[in-house]
Amino acid sequence: MKILLVEDDFQVCSFINKGLTENGFEVSVAMTGDTGLQIAKQSNFDLIILDIMLPDMSGLDVCQQVRKINSQIPILFLTALGSAENIVLGLETGADDYLVKPFKFIELIARVKTLLRRADNHGLPKANEELYVFSDIEINDQSKIVKRNGQNISLTSTEYRLLLMFMKNATKVLSRTSILDEVWGITFDMGTNVVDVYVNYLRKKLDKYGTAKLIHTVIGMGYVLKESNENS
Incomplete structure (x- = not known):
């Protein structure tokens, strides 16, 4: 599965990219919001991991723009801002989940797999309306x-x-x-x-x-x- 990672911290980016790749994911990396947005528009991804604090534009703005073109793709926010107010603001823009830095990779991969599994289940046809x-x-x-x-x-x-x-x-x-x-x-x-x-x-x-x-x-x-x- 293809994941777009938008993260401006080189060490965090390398850490996540290495871990996801070792777990069999195909990862595309962007270190600015604008670059990430352009890549998201040009290619199809199964999930986006998006840092909120980016150097050029907020991850919140990137999320809003992505939602205009794709309302279904799972979006996982990474944030150093752990207050409820900041988290709710992120959810309001259309994110599906969030992870507060610092975090362990085992927690990140659990969130990623859960979001991907949920998204896949939502695409299954149902015989009867529920x-x-x-x-x-x-x-x-x-x-x-x-x-x-x-x-x-x-x-x-x-x-x-x-x-x-x-x-x-x-x-x-x-x-x-x-x-x-x-x-x-x-x-x-x-x-x-x-x-x-x-x-x-x-x-x-x-x-x-x-x-x-x-x-x-x-x-x-x-x-x-x-x-x-x-x-x-």
């Missing part, structure tokens, strides 16, 4: 269309998987570990708040089209999709 409905939310898992109160909601592939997991397990409390396993395919504690960040961002998107909060925090346990007037 509809999931809870309250005023509806998911068509064949067309990947999400609606609330009849209005389409645009989700990244990771947000979609997260919502689908909630819909399939409505009223059940889901632990952060089980969410990591199902949505990211990661069975170990990454020591980050990735689940909380994605849940909060999904909540914001859902809240735009409805007044009732449906995803609730269960303190010390995880999250649950339910109809309730409680603030959580």
Whole structure:
């Protein structure tokens, strides 16, 4: 599979390129945002690894431009900015996942393989249309269309998987570990708040089209999709 790596730090770039190549991936490298954007426009890739802090243009801008020409390709952000606000800003531009520097290669390769596997599964035809409905939310898992109160909601592939997991397990409390396993395919504690960040961002998107909060925090346990007037 072909991966585009856009990273301006030579040592980090060499480290990732070497590791991915040894794992059988074909890697194209760009060390500026503009170069990466041009390569992305000229060739087809299975995944893009994109640093946010680039010398000429922000990785956020590169991601937005890529999304205009390809809404499906998985994009993994690399960032030294680990705050929730910066991460959410990255997700807002259309990224599917993020990894905070410094990181271990085993974690990077796990994220890459999970994103590629999810993208491949989404391309498989289904014999029957699968509809999931809870309250005023509806998911068509064949067309990947999400609606609330009849209005389409645009989700990244990771947000979609997260919502689908909630819909399939409505009223059940889901632990952060089980969410990591199902949505990211990661069975170990990454020591980050990735689940909380994605849940909060999904909540914001859902809240735009409805007044009732449906995803609730269960303190010390995880999250649950339910109809309730409680603030959580």
